[in-house]
Amino acid sequence: MKFYIKQNKVLFIVTILVNVIASLGYVFMAILLQQLLDIALGKDMQHFVRMVLFSIFYFAVLGIFLYLQSLLSKKVICKIMRQIRSDVFQGTVNHSIEDFNKKNTADYISIITNDVKMIEDNYLLPLFEVVQYAVIFTASFLLMIYFDIIVTVYVIAAIAIMFLIPGFLGNSLEKRQKRYSSKLADFTVSLKDMLSGFEIIKSYSMKRYVIQRFNKENDETINSKYSVDRLLALNEGVSSFLALMVQIVVLFLSAYFIITGRITVGTLLGMVQVSSNLANPLVMIFTNIPKIKSIQPIVEKLQSISQYSLSHLQKEHISSFDFCVCTKDLGFSYDKQKEVLNEINCTIEKGKKYVVVGKSGCGKSTLIKLLAGYYSDYAGTIKYDNRELGLLDRNDVAQLSSIIHQNIYMFDETIHDNICLHEDYPQEMIDNVVMESGLAEFISEIPEGLLHQVGENGADLSGGQKQRIAVARALIRNKPILILDEGTSAVDMQTAYDIENRLLQIKDLTIITITHHLRTELLEKYDTIICMDYGKIIEKGTFNELVSNNSIFLNNLS
Missing domain, CATH: 1.20.1560.10 (ABC transporter type 1, transmembrane domain)
Structure with missing residues (x-):
């Protein structure tokens, strides 16, 4: 005092x-x-x-x-x-x-x-x-x-x-x-x-x-x-x-x-x-x-x-993602007793598209949260362009990726504010992400348009509308990595397909998708499918490679 x-x-x-x-x-x-x-x-x-x-x-x-x-x-x-x-x-x-x-x-x-x-x-x-x-x-x-x-x-x-x-x-x-x-x-x-x-x-x-x-x-x-x-x-x-x-x-x-x-x-x-x-x-x-x-x-x-401080140590700044994010012998536990991830080895290359599949509770969401820098107390290594994640500034790492979660949070403000989050963007960029996210039809049907108030945590919106806004929120920031954690699960199958298909066509965008909706026409567009079970990667490869090897994940295709 x-x-x-x-x-x-x-x-x-x-x-x-x-x-x-x-x-x-x-x-x-x-x-x-x-x-x-x-x-x-x-x-x-x-x-x-x-x-x-x-x-x-x-x-x-x-x-x-x-x-x-x-x-x-x-x-x-x-x-x-x-x-x-x-x-x-x-x-x-x-x-x-x-x-x-x-x-x-x-x-x-x-x-x-x-x-x-x-x-x-x-x-x-x-x-x-x-x-x-x-x-x-x-x-x-x-x-x-x-x-x-x-x-x-x-x-x-x-x-x-x-x-x-x-x-x-x-x-x-x-x-x-x-x-x-x-x-x-x-x-x-x-x-x-x-x-x-x-x-x-x-x-x-x-x-x-x-x-x-x-x-x-x-x-x-x-x-x-x-x-x-x-x-x-x-x-x-x-x-x-x-x-x-x-x-x-x-x-x-x-x-x-x-x-x-x-x-x-x-x-x-x-x-x-x-x-x-x-x-x-x-x-x-x-x-x-x-x-x-x-x-x-x-x-x-x-x-x-x-007076909270992340660390008293000087962290290395990182402003770009140039080559890859890779993990070696990655392990993690929330309670120090039961392992959620065990010996995860994978490489996420810049500009490529990855889909992570597996049963609920197998560690998919935990893996992407670790890659995004959410947690620091992990075993093994996570490297951004050969630089250890633990030595990098956590705020810088957060600026490299956008995450669209299944449960989307909306501020009690306008659609425009929930997309831009009070940052200035040209109207052309806003219009583009509204189209790419599938929001355009909804916006055209409401008198206020982008100035429509969404209510407490988007109470005045449907689940699909909230997820479209979340997609637009992620796209407008133009970050090099986009992570979809069941990010299109609340929209209808056709809209989900359209959104993912548009995202997969963005050349320099690195995408990591977690999904339970295993649709052949989308899986074929991913560079690598990573299949997880019990906290481990049990197989990975292209869709054609996994099909030719009679992969166990094929039983879940819709």
Whole structure:
């Protein structure tokens, strides 16, 4: 948090100064009250009029500073909150696909929303309150000495006891805040999971179950929050009791000193006012200090994400794919126990067309994700033009290929935005990819054309329309490698054939297709068919070579 305060140090310092002035102005009202009462008791009208005029001016200036105090503190908090959210989101986006997938998406949502809000509520707001009330307490303490030293000694004794409270509760509160943050993340994950499956819930009459599940998660989250609030309540209760004792000590001692003639009635009023400025600030200070300390685990979590870096090593840049991508003895496991790929040896040459076939779960999609640089923890080697993938800049590798997945994600924007992804392309290029992807007929039938809003994740589109947009999205980037992971499975067979056939005719485009639709007229157009089973390549070759060798994959041809 110190980093963000330093970034806004000018505004922060100005806010603190205004805070100090406003707090001092609030405290010295006690002197005004003391003098006003003594003047009234002395029946000095001339002094009384001057005091009234001065008080009007004093309160007007104090009101301005109180407004500035509130305004500036809110402004600096808003700036810091914006920077924290921006840094955490940027750090999240900087994650590799491999590292990003180690958490549920809802975890990141919870961190950016819930945890950042906890920073505001339990660090920034309490920090300004501690500064404000520390000034009020210090000034009030000095005024108390000014009014009477003996009363001050008794006040110090009560304050010493109050100093012990945050130390007893701080560590326990920190642990509970950490558990509460974790529970908020779990709650967000569960809520996202249930709402994402809304159609399944309605179709399979799961309403009763999801309500019970939600209530259980909600109860656990609230109980976790209440465990934090319960400790805060104990801290506030004890602090308030001791603060009340301070005021009682001041009141009774002051009354005694009036009887003995040591102080005036005006001084009694001033001391009572000052004692409240001692007691109440102490309550706020000792309430907020545990909050500030308890937020440290949350701060560390946010820093770990916002300061995420793929690697501290200098990676080699790669801007082109000139010859081939090859693997040697490639192996991979998601859980370090069951191997998904084992001893994969293959070569993908520039400009050639490859189709990967095999049963579901045989490792086809994992292979292409490894080739595209999704994962780094693999056995064996993957080389781009004889350069090891692990030594290359991951962002550069991502720019060499476009992947069209079976499950296409659409942003809640226009068709144009989902194709161009907010990059500038000539209209001619856009028109070309609309034709090549088979989108032209659909676009011509809707009034808005390319400006049609697709809805949440393309809710207003059919599966085929989404996949056509995904094809256009990939083609317009003109990357040297195009990967279709069942990329035309949601369109009708004729459209799928037309799209693949057009893609296969692009001379310099390297294509890797994963498919279950083994159609002879398309397979013949591929340079190499790679057949996989149980995480291994069991055979490969041209269509004619595999037919002549009575390949086992022929049984699946449609």
